[in-house]
Amino acid sequence: MRMNLTELEIRILGCLMEKELTTPEYYPLTLNALAAACNQKSNRDPVMSLAEADLQRGLEALGARGLARLTTTGGRVDKYVHSMGDKLGLAVPARAVLAELMLRGPQTAAELRSRGERMAEAGDLAAVEDILLALQQHGPPLVVRLPRQPGRKEARYAQVFAGMPELPEEEPEQPTTTPVPRTRPGNERLEQLEQEVGGLRQEIGELRREVEELLAAFS
Template identity: 85%
Template sequence: MRMNLSELEIRILGCLMEKELTTPEYYPLTLNALAAACNQKSNRDPVLSFSEPDLQRGLEALGARGLARLTTTGGRVNKYVHSMGDKLGLSAPARAVLAELMLRGPQTAAELRSRCQRMTEVGNLVAVEEILLGLQQHGPSLVVRLPRQAGRKEPRYAQVFAGMPELPEEEPEAPAAPSAPRTRPGGERLEHLEQEVGSLRQEIAELRREVEELLAAFS
């Protein structure tokens, strides 16, 4: 399956997966309902605005990849469904996690657990982390763990349907202010910090190498 979906295609796919779980009575979606879902202001980051012709083009592109299709169910009005369950073999909790990442961008496991509950039961934090690990190890990988940001204790996760995100170098946390007079020589402190930075750079280099291998698999 070719990755590098557009922002439009990712928003459509995320909305179809979301609405299947949150409002199954209104799923499959008409083009009008899909437009309302894609352009809604809640649970979306960023908030976007697409016309129905835009969505039609996006649906055709997803259809060519086997990720969405027109269904004959529901009478004379055209309605659309995603094919993520069949195409990628994803459970409802995994689809909920992936939909949240598509609709709101990178998030921590705790944020995903809280936000996915509106769609389906995803379990405790450990269960969400297991879902994320499964999505990372999926063939192809669907999620990547981002380097921890400065000032954040928890790592964030991102979907990779648009291709691998740019991975900034992870910044070491600022050392706490000493409560007692400094006794360590300045050279030793500097060496310690350089070792930490070197370790972080190595971890990021390994992650980038994995990204390049994944991209090569889809080229």
């Protein structure tokens, strides 16, 4: 199943998944409750301001894909549910991790473990990493591992419902400068930094190959 959802559809779907887990007593959601969830200023990136017409349009698009539907449960007011568990075969912890990525953008495994606890207990960091690996290997992939950002030790993960995110280009090779004599103070530290940079370039190259393989899944 091809994804390519819009930002609107991703926000609606993420909110339905989130509220099912955080406030099950108010789920399924009315259109008003869904609007409040989509437009809330906490736990959202970016913050949106969606009108009722926007939500109706997004719900219709999700319904056509079998990802959300109208239900008559709970009285005469129209209420809406998602179908992620049935459509994609995702367990509760995986849905919580995925919803967090849909609502707040790319995050590290540690951030997902901490922030996702409000929706479901996913276990320790290793358990969250296992969930992320399973989502990457899903058919089609639902998550991709991004290259590490400069100055950050941990890689981030992103959902791919809108397609593959833009990945940073590999930095070009810097012009060769005059070699530093080995007897010069600080040379050992310079060599260590050069080795670390070389390792990062190799890692980015490997990640690029992984992304190319994932892109093939959307063809």
